[in-house]
Amino acid sequence: MSMGLRDLAVQVSRIAADAGKHALNDQLMPKDLTVLSTAQRDYSNGLKVDDRLSQFIYNRLTYIDPFKGRWEDRTDEWAPGDRYWCVGGIDGVINYSRNMAEWTVTISLFEFNEFGSAQPILGVIHAPALNLTYLAARGQGSIRMRQTPIGEKREKIMPSTVSHLEGSVVSFGMSYIPQEAQHALNVVGSIAGKPADIKRIGPVSLDVCKVADGTYDAYFEPHLHERDVPAISAAAVVLWEAQGQLSTWNGDLVHWRSENDLVATNGQIIDELRPYLLDTHCPEPYHNNSNGDQQS
Incomplete structure (x- = not known):
């Protein structure tokens, strides 16, 4: 029996946290910005941690459940219920390369419905330098996890109730x-x-x-x-x-x-x-x- 989406999201968040530790260690090391394509402002070109990170994450995900593989490798053949992992590199590469804290490791899971439309049904966003993780799964609500001096704090989240652009x-x-x-x-x-x-x-x-x-x-x-x-x-x-x-x-x-x-x-x-x-x-x-x- 396959595990539920809630348990799956928790396991995925642990993988994101492990990957984030590696990326954070790399961020703290001195880097030569001249190897990045700063003239074209494409900082992802030359940021080697990006490819290593996504490969590390995907390899770990296959131990939980490989499903149908990677989202980017999907074919035109599909069946309702087919699921694909969607793993990127670092989101916020400019922030990352400039030693800012606002960058994340992201993982999602897509599922095809009966109409042939694939939708994300699970999402994990981990910000290692902020000790912050968001996770959610279809029908399970959204959770924010923060590392505090007294341990991990988990909170259910919801949007604001501000009703006008004025003051927002x-x-x-x-x-x-x-x-x-x-x-x-x-x-x-x-x-x-x-x-x-x-x-x-x-x-x-x-x-x-x-x-x-x-x-x-x-x-x-x-x-x-x-x-x-x-x-x-x-x-x-x-x-x-x-x-x-x-x-x-x-x-x-x-x-x-x-x-x-x-x-x-x-x-x-x-x-x-x-x-x-x-x-x-x-x-x-x-x-x-x-x-x-x-x-x-």
């Missing part, structure tokens, strides 16, 4: 690609003065989880790419299970095989926030390919 706290993310970054900043400029504060810390997995636990009231980012799927899918489960909302800017379901303009909210302020997202000029033509799996 909104976070945003942006790409290292200039036109995509400008799109995000154009939105920030348009809502300036409406929220009580606008945060830019990252990475996406942590920002979405901070909407889930009420730290932020909303988070938005344009042009999230396929490489962001491991981080977004893991955080999506945490947000959904905490009763928060996740969608594209125009309200569509999230596509797991294409680019997304993403917005996460407490469900209370989306109607006030969405016009600012939709009315903001994108610096160059941007086409969102709508083919692919959608959020249920």
Whole structure:
């Protein structure tokens, strides 16, 4: 008999914690930033810990249950109930390479439904430098675990109850690609003065989880790419299970095989926030390919 999703999530969180220790040790070692592609701002090129980390995690996951393999290796053949592990490298590589604390290790599990749409049903986000872990599984709620001087503290989380953009706290993310970054900043400029504060810390997995636990009231980012799927899918489960909302800017379901303009909210302020997202000029033509799996 296979284990339940709740127990599976706990086991996955232990793997993320072990992987995080290795990555944190690497972060604390002096590094030569010239080997990273800082001119192109692609810090992931040359960050060797990234590939080692994802391979370490996946190898450990296969001891629990390999399911159908990796999400990125799936084929066009599927059956209802087929499950795939989705493991990324470090989410927040710029923060990581610059010795900031806000970076995470993320793991999610996708499952195909009877309509051929694959959805994340389990998510773990571990921030080693913050001693912080979020985990969630379908139908089980969302948990935040923190290491304190007196031991581990586990808390069930829920979004804020702030009901207006005025007085809210909104976070945003942006790409290292200039036109995509400008799109995000154009939105920030348009809502300036409406929220009580606008945060830019990252990475996406942590920002979405901070909407889930009420730290932020909303988070938005344009042009999230396929490489962001491991981080977004893991955080999506945490947000959904905490009763928060996740969608594209125009309200569509999230596509797991294409680019997304993403917005996460407490469900209370989306109607006030969405016009600012939709009315903001994108610096160059941007086409969102709508083919692919959608959020249920």
